[in-house]
Amino acid sequence: MQRSLDLDDIQGNVTRAYGRYAFPFSRSFFLNIQDCGKGRQFVDAVRKKVTTSATWTEATKPRCTVNIGFTFFGLYKLLVPQRTLRDMPEEFISGMRDRAFLLGDRDPGKTEAEAKGWDAHWDPIWQQNRIGDGDIGNDNVHIWVSFNAQLKELGKAEPVDELEKECQWLRDLCDHLAGGVRIIPHNGRAGDQEYQEGSVLFVQRGDKLIPTPNEHFGFTDAIGDPVFRGQLSDAEAKDAVIGTGKWMNAKTGWQPIEPGEFVLGHPDESQELPPIARPPEFMTNGTFMSYRKLHQNVGSFEAVVAEEARTYAKLQAIDEPEARETLRAKMCGRWSDGVPLAQAPTYAEWQAMSEKLGFNVADPVQALWNKLNYIRSPEASNFRYADDMLGYKTPLGAHIRRMNTRDYMDPLNQTGIDPATGCQFANPNATHGLNKRRRILRRGLPYGPPPGAEKTDETEQGVAMISMCASLQRQFEFVQQQWIQYGLDFHQGNDTCPMLGNHHQHKRFSIQSDPASGKPPFIMSKLRTFVECRGGDYFFVPSLTSLRMMAMGIIDPT
């Protein structure tokens, strides 16, 4: 019998993307520890409220969740033994600012001297982070505390009252600790916000505000999170794993990914235990998290798509609205409502599919419901790329193809046209071999102006992106560096991800075309950087056991 994960010991945000469990609001607080004793008191107080991964019913489901994570210097401030700290992964010790070069946040086309001031556009809280480790007078981020709250009432964009109550509890706790642990109130562009807010986007429908699964460019987001063994009950996992686990072969089908890819202390996809610091209890059932505030330049995105669409419309002999929608879909790999290009490669097919799925019905609540049902169904995730090695349907450099390569990278795949069928090779035996060690859990939410407000490059909107994985270096950083900011694995040379990539130097995105269509391929060549990091850091998200050990100060690495 397969041993299940100890869900009571794992923090709840590791196994659940709260947004999908009807928690549309979040607040992220960042705190600084000045005094180790007070820090331990703080951890002890918070750990008793932490939401775990334990199964909940509608009756026991919390109205507002509480979770916590620590930067390397947070652990250092809590006097976690040096022997334990020294076993920590180097990227976690270095922190996100130090890794800016490989994450694409610092222009790799500049030397260190030329790049001086590269973080000037970061939010003040992150600009001032990781400056020395002295006790007094710095605002280094040591702790991340996050609350996720349910909706108060359908039709209004308001969280339940418990959210503010929990925030007040946190403030009171810090007041009680008299500066030993304090909230750093420098969030936001101007550095004047106490916390980083997150909220799904609402749209006005009549007199109602309806929550949507969209992000600011207008795409449906948060669809294909990986499913791992032990995360869900067998009954839930059966369907959930389709398109989101790993494809083994026709006989075994979709299987959940091994838990060690996401939860430390468990075997991973290499059939090994990922390395952890001593004592084992300190890191087992914990995970690592990358917090990144990603600003979206909505104005630039709309302008570039509109400009490129004019040439594309002429070239393809279609009207500009269709050209715009098609270019957007080709950049993303999904149409704006989440239907993958792999299933509906053309505009006409997409229109037909949206109609069939009921996305355009008159009742906005019903339309939302139809959409949510679809994106949570296996259909939205159950597709592959190995039957489209030439990128005729989903371009080789499209966003979702880079983020989750599925079976595209199987080294035994045949590329080209099958002389027997005249179509691309079907590659029916392709597997997820080189993909399953690069998956991450996405746990963030968008932030931004209220519904209906105008969005430009200057207005503040984006995604408070949270990625969780067992190895930041092997998973998060690899995807960020090799698949977002570089394109060789997709035969794209230096071309970066059309949506998330840094386009200061590399402004191109190739859209392949099926020669049978008689249409030429198209190269977008005027891309600008649409998504910019505004700061962030790496955090360790400990287990409940580990939180208790930290609170008690009894971590014995010997």
Added chain:
Amino acid sequence: MADLDSGHIFLTTLAPIKGVNAESGTGISHEQRVRIALAQLPTALQSPATQGIGINSPLARNRRTHLARMFVLSDIVYNGRNPQNPLVATAKGIDPVDPLPIDQLSTAYLVFCADVDAIVNDGDPLPHNLTKAQQKAVRASYARKLWDTMGDELQDIYQNCVGFEGVKTADDFAAYLDKCHVETTMPFHDYYLDLPKFNELNTKLLLGAVLVPAAIAVLSLLLRIFGMLHLPMLGFSTFWTFVVAAVVTVVVALLAIAYALRNGAKPLPPAKHDDLPSVLKGLYVQQTFSDFVIDHQAAEPNELHRAFGDYLARHRPENKMSPTQTPGVISIRAEGGITL
């Protein structure tokens, strides 16, 4: 034979660095001096920092070097005591407290590795196979090329190596480097556009050649055991048939193994467009042509035809030597990135 593969020579040379006490003087060991000379050697203009320096690698002064690396091998890594079965060790009377001898290199070495076109004249097509003498000629030709293009730098580095005192000319250096040469066992190749026909082993034939006499041997033995002294119809002695068939099996098996090993050691053929001038020209055409495509998206056929004619005349895709991307730069847009 692994030095040669896919039309490239995977050169590996180890030059012993003079010992600490070989010459007295400045208090800087020869190993230190080699490290200093290597540290001062500019790398190719392939990162913003190196582009800022603006001095290209001397190895980019020729059009044969695909990749090159020079480093100091101080010593081998000590991996601790050799593991052994404690029962066997006890029986042999080995006391695990006694230290074992530690393997060390007798001196530090300067290692120079390079992946180069296996040719003797720039622009020659890549060969499929070369005799030992021909390979030696390729290595010597490359060494002379290096001496002619970066003799001063080589002098700085190699003067700290044993036996380099007499090296004054390109031919001397070729002879010296040949003395330092060691066979490469694991070449690495990354250029195949289309997979060539590999040296596949006919395993069925080889297995048949071994299994048929083996089967006859086993059968003859069984018949002998069950009392048949002669083979039915043929009348041969079952004993001698067994002996002969067994000997044939062993001989054929040994020959098959030797054949398989030799087949494995055969070099693979060069890939299409695999020589450095073609690779550089490929990079050049890729960059200029993608600009051309973008600039002429949705152009009228006549205009496109005329423009493409201009493109061919200007960039001469058929001429791999020029115009082309300069060796050692990251793109044709870099300063000095184009060689006309």
